[in-house]
Amino acid sequence: MINRLVLENFKHRPVRTLLTALAIGIQVTLILTLVGLSFGMLNDIAKRTEGTGADLVVLPPDASIIGFSQTMAEGIVSKVRELPHVALATGILMQPIGGINYITGIHLNEFTQMSGGFEYLAGGPFQQPDDMIVDEVYARGAKIHVGDTVNLGKPWHVCGIVVPGKLSRTFAELKTVQERYSATGQISRIYVKADNPANIPAIQSELQQKLPTYGVYRMEELVSLMSVNNVPMLRQFTDVIIGVGLVIGFLVVFLSLYTAVLERTREIGILKALGAGPGYILDILMRETILLSVFGTITGILMSYGVRALLSAFVPSFTMEIVYSWWPFAAILAAIGSLIGAIYPGLKAARQDAIEALSYD
Amino acid sequence: MIEIRDLKKTYHVGDVDVHALRGVNLSVERGEFLCVAGPSGSGKSTLFHILGGLTPPTSGEIRIEGRDLLKMTDAERTNLRKTTVGFVFQKYNLLPTLTAQENIDIARDIAGRRQADPHFSEVLSLLGIAGRLRHKPRALSGGEQQRVAIARAIVNRPALLLADEPTGNLDSENSRIVLDLLRRLNHEFHQTILMITHDPEAAAYGDRIVRMKDGRIY
Numbered sequence: 001m002i003n004r005l006v007l008e009n010f011k012h013r014p015v016r017t018l019l020t021a022l023a024i025g026i027q028v029t030l031i032l033t034l035v036g037l038s039f040g041m042l043n044d045i046a047k048r049t050e051g052t053g054a055d056l057v058v059l060p061p062d063a064s065i066i067g068f069s070q071t072m073a074e075g076i077v078s079k080v081r082e083l084p085h086v087a088l089a090t091g092i093l094m095q096p097i098g099g100i101n102y103i104t105g106i107h108l109n110e111f112t113q114m115s116g117g118f119e120y121l122a123g124g125p126f127q128q129p130d131d132m133i134v135d136e137v138y139a140r141g142a143k144i145h146v147g148d149t150v151n152l153g154k155p156w157h158v159c160g161i162v163v164p165g166k167l168s169r170t171f172a173e174l175k176t177v178q179e180r181y182s183a184t185g186q187i188s189r190i191y192v193k194a195d196n197p198a199n200i201p202a203i204q205s206e207l208q209q210k211l212p213t214y215g216v217y218r219m220e221e222l223v224s225l226m227s228v229n230n231v232p233m234l235r236q237f238t239d240v241i242i243g244v245g246l247v248i249g250f251l252v253v254f255l256s257l258y259t260a261v262l263e264r265t266r267e268i269g270i271l272k273a274l275g276a277g278p279g280y281i282l283d284i285l286m287r288e289t290i291l292l293s294v295f296g297t298i299t300g301i302l303m304s305y306g307v308r309a310l311l312s313a314f315v316p317s318f319t320m321e322i323v324y325s326w327w328p329f330a331a332i333l334a335a336i337g338s339l340i341g342a343i344y345p346g347l348k349a350a351r352q353d354a355i356e357a358l359s360y361d
Numbered sequence: 362m363i364e365i366r367d368l369k370k371t372y373h374v375g376d377v378d379v380h381a382l383r384g385v386n387l388s389v390e391r392g393e394f395l396c397v398a399g400p401s402g403s404g405k406s407t408l409f410h411i412l413g414g415l416t417p418p419t420s421g422e423i424r425i426e427g428r429d430l431l432k433m434t435d436a437e438r439t440n441l442r443k444t445t446v447g448f449v450f451q452k453y454n455l456l457p458t459l460t461a462q463e464n465i466d467i468a469r470d471i472a473g474r475r476q477a478d479p480h481f482s483e484v485l486s487l488l489g490i491a492g493r494l495r496h497k498p499r500a501l502s503g504g505e506q507q508r509v510a511i512a513r514a515i516v517n518r519p520a521l522l523l524a525d526e527p528t529g530n531l532d533s534e535n536s537r538i539v540l541d542l543l544r545r546l547n548h549e550f551h552q553t554i555l556m557i558t559h560d561p562e563a564a565a566y567g568d569r570i571v572r573m574k575d576g577r578i579y
Binding site: 001002004005008009011012266267269270271272273274275276277280354358 | 410413415416436439440441442443444448450454455456457458459463466467468469470471472513
């Protein structure tokens with residue numbers, strides 16, 4: 001019977017019910033979008049890193065696994081090549097070009113040998129020093145075509161558009177990138193391919209001995225480290241967003257139930273006259289709250305699909321995943337925020353004086 | 362069934378004490394239909410609220426079926442409303458979001474009764490609302506709403522039915538119907554009724570009339 005009353009209360013004020021569910025949904029969407037972007041971007045980076053075809057990666061001292069601000073001397077690449085069982089080694093330089101994008105300087109021939117080469121959708125390889133190859137995602141997001149000149153702080157001429165999945169979204173000749181960004185003789189990473197997969201541990205061990213302060217990772221190690229917890233500040237940022245979400249849920253439900261309790265003062269008086277105790281009244285409001293948070297969570301999950309579709313259409317380089325494992329967590333957070341918001345209105349209703357409530361108009 | 366001795370009730374309104382009841386003495390027999398008449402401010406509603414367990418008395422003695430209301434805790438008075446007393450109000454006080462049937466069912470639910478009383482259909486027939494139970498209050502006339510309120514008040518077979526100006530919002534035709542129904546409930550189902558009214562015609566429906574003035578029965 002209480003469930004019936006709760007449902008009828010929702011139907012009686014459909015706009016308020018929808019707005020409350022929507023606001024709780026925004027809380028859920030906020031969390032799911034941030035988590036989805038974190039997972040999506042990191043997994044995308046991981047996949048593209050694997051797309052290099054390398055078996056090992058060498059990072060400069062103190063470099064983070066997804067950061068590219070640290071560099072090392074390009075001369076190290078030739079020393080790596082000299083190590084036993086190393087079939088290929090190539091250095092790359094990544095320079096930020098705004099937002100989350102980097103331009104990646106590569107030796108096209110070496111990169112082609114290691115990765116298997118680009119699959120061109122339009123245009124072709126570098127012809128001039130200022131030529132740039134972009135992947136299809138970047139081209140779609142920036143609305144650029146082969147032959148266009150793109151200003152990324154420096155003008156670049158788009159010579160080719162390729163299938164995504166190989167390390168970066170934008171590529172240029174290593175030498176040009178080094179010169180244009182004042183990093184002559186510097187590189188960000190060395191990608192290494194073994195002559196035989198069985199020799200990868202031996203190469204790693206050798207590199208660790210020769211370059212003790214450098215980061216030397218097998219590809220699967222590096223990819224496994226690309227998680228939210230290993231990205232500086234991302235975990236804390238996620239926690240802040242979760243906190244903001246909780247506050248939103250609390251405020252929304254607080255205001256919604258507070259006005260509902262005021263509006264239903266007389267009805268609460270009627271229920272009390274019929275013998276409903278504080279527990280019965282609280283039960284009604286708590287069920288309303290839980291149901292609102294369920295509606296809100298469903299709304300939030302649906303909206304997170306909408307956000308992903310919008311990002312894919314308008315900012316394709318922002319890769320967002322739907323992280324199912326976070327749905328229960330987002331639902332619990334929505335319920336917690338909502339239940340905290342329901343405490344004061346609930347107690348106010350439960351303590352309502354029946355005679356005063358019955359005379360309320 | 363009801364024994365009241367020197368019942369007093371004082372409300373504190375700001376710094377002022379309002380003596381709503383100044384020593385009420387009253388006895389009501391089981392199965393009696395008693396009307397309490399009196400002008401506004403005479404203390405009728407306060408007596409109604411105390412008998413219904415909606416507010417505690419200040420002093421005196423008040424017993425319903427041997428249970429002392431003066432010593433009752435809030436929880437015990439809540440239980441009294443659930444099991445022993447049924448209310449009918451002037452403004453009907455039906456829950457607007459529920460149908461007539463659901464308004465009756467929720468009283469049963471609050472009392473913790475899961476099963477419908479098979480004999481209650483007789484009461485519904487008597488009240489003449491069997492065909493209107495699927496409607497929400499806004500679709501019912503005032504008379505119908507009051508009849509639903511009566512059904513709700515007696516669905517748990519309370520020992521005492523308290524009616525506060527039950528015809529106050531009704532026209533004369535519907536007033537007559539409701540008062541007739543109360544009398545039939547009293548006669549046919551031996552329902553003890555205490556009805557508050559300031560209408561002499563309505564008061565005449567009771568077995569006995571007591572009059573209140575200035576917080577006392579005289």
